[in-house]
Amino acid sequence: MKAGQKSVGSNGKQNALFPMEVMYVTQGPGDDYSHGKSKAVDYTYRTNEGKVNRAPYYAPSDCHVIHIGTAGDGVVWASDAEVNYPGGTGYLVYMVWHDNDAPSFRIGETRKQGDLLGHTGTAGNVSGDHLHMEIYTGSAFDKSKAINNWEGLFINDTQIVNDYGFPWVTTDDTTGNINGSCPKGDGTFQLNDKVNAKVRSFEDAMKKECEAQGIPEAVVPLLALMMVESGGEGGDPMQSSESQGWAMNTIKDPMMSIHYGVKHFKESLETSKQYNVDIWTTFQQYNYGIGYAKYIGANGGKNTIPLAKAYSRDVVAPSLGNTSGIMVPYVNEISIALGETMRYVNGGNFLYAFMIQYYTTGDGSINACGNGTTEGDKEKDIINDYIKQLLSDQVNGWKY
Numbered sequence: 001m002k003a004g005q006k007s008v009g010s011n012g013k014q015n016a017l018f019p020m021e022v023m024y025v026t027q028g029p030g031d032d033y034s035h036g037k038s039k040a041v042d043y044t045y046r047t048n049e050g051k052v053n054r055a056p057y058y059a060p061s062d063c064h065v066i067h068i069g070t071a072g073d074g075v076v077w078a079s080d081a082e083v084n085y086p087g088g089t090g091y092l093v094y095m096v097w098h099d100n101d102a103p104s105f106r107i108g109e110t111r112k113q114g115d116l117l118g119h120t121g122t123a124g125n126v127s128g129d130h131l132h133m134e135i136y137t138g139s140a141f142d143k144s145k146a147i148n149n150w151e152g153l154f155i156n157d158t159q160i161v162n163d164y165g166f167p168w169v170t171t172d173d174t175t176g177n178i179n180g181s182c183p184k185g186d187g188t189f190q191l192n193d194k195v196n197a198k199v200r201s202f203e204d205a206m207k208k209e210c211e212a213q214g215i216p217e218a219v220v221p222l223l224a225l226m227m228v229e230s231g232g233e234g235g236d237p238m239q240s241s242e243s244q245g246w247a248m249n250t251i252k253d254p255m256m257s258i259h260y261g262v263k264h265f266k267e268s269l270e271t272s273k274q275y276n277v278d279i280w281t282t283f284q285q286y287n288y289g290i291g292y293a294k295y296i297g298a299n300g301g302k303n304t305i306p307l308a309k310a311y312s313r314d315v316v317a318p319s320l321g322n323t324s325g326i327m328v329p330y331v332n333e334i335s336i337a338l339g340e341t342m343r344y345v346n347g348g349n350f351l352y353a354f355m356i357q358y359y360t361t362g363d364g365s366i367n368a369c370g371n372g373t374t375e376g377d378k379e380k381d382i383i384n385d386y387i388k389q390l391l392s393d394q395v396n397g398w399k400y
């Protein structure tokens with residue numbers, strides 16, 4: 001797993017993930033060197049570039065400390081709730097050993113999935129810096145319930161360097177869901193690897209501005225939006241000049257662009273709440289201008305390609321002079337995947353909300369956290385509901 005990664009199965013329970021970004025097994029379970037009859041596995045952080053000592057590892061799921069090693073060399077965590085794992089669904093206990101910081105942990109301390117759980121280390125009886133891990137089923141530390149690491153952890157988004165030939169699997173192998181990477185439930189709306197460093201460099205500025213305008217939860221969605229608008233380039237990376245009624249790129253200062261971009265997004269959120277529409281409508285409205293939420297509110301409440309396309313043709317394009325539905329080619333990875341490679345001249349971008357999804361799903365695949373264009377896709381609906389809920393508290397709290 002990666003730092004901060006979330007993974008939830010289609011049953012709404014978290015998928016327990018392998019805790020390191022890199023897998024390099026140095027010792028397996030059994031009766032070899034020091035593992036006796038236990039089902040422990042040892043890991044180091046080693047790639048072609050060499051070994052990293054004190055390498056971070058992350059919480060496989062939401063969890064809390066239930067036991068500290070008496071010699072100050074390890075910590076035992078229990079999942080907060082039932083999780084999906086390759087061998088089934090239920091509570092899991094994660095025993096992690098040799099972190100030099102182990103004595104600083106306290107019983108009851110909690111971590112969310114993807115949070116830093118500790119570092120590989122040399123505390124206790126070791127021959128070198130590593131993580132020793134054991135997995136148990138149940139919610140209490142019970143040695144009789146040991147399962148193998150590969151039976152307890154999915155290896156999604158882990159760089160495999162040396163897996164010792166154990167039968168590791170990803171979530172697709174057992175729970176059949178979307179690669180386990182789609183944030184929802186108590187997770188967060190996340191950026192994926194497609195969001196570039198330039199955009200990420202604006203994170204602090206975005207955070208400051210979102211907090212100032214009372215929508216602190218909108219930082220990540222707005223960074224994704226910046227990625228779509230400009231990739232972080234230029235003096236108006238949020239392309240907010242037009243939202244102020246000015247000509248495109250009138251704004252020359254990225255900070256001013258962010259200020260008006262956040263303001264415009266907040267307006268879009270406000271009207272989304274007013275007309276009880278989904279979050280993807282909020283994004284699409286950022287592109288189209290205020291008015292789209294009302295239209296979607298009157299047509300089912302959910303942004304879909306047919307509705308976005310109709311609004312582009314019937315409202316946006318005519319308002320800018322294209323009254324006869326003239327289309328031009330619009331070809332990129334997303335439009336090809338969605339089978340919509342033409343757009344209306346002066347009609348905005350009717351795939352805008354899907355482009356946001358492209359930069360915010362766990363693995364970047366279109367529709368992994370999509371917006372319900374396919375009937376019966378509960379996964380998508382849950383995401384929509386979650387994000388709506390996430391943002392609605394802010395909306396409710398607004399004074400205007």
Ligand SMILES: [Zn+2]
Binds near residue numbers: 027041042131132133
């Ligand atoms: Zn060990």
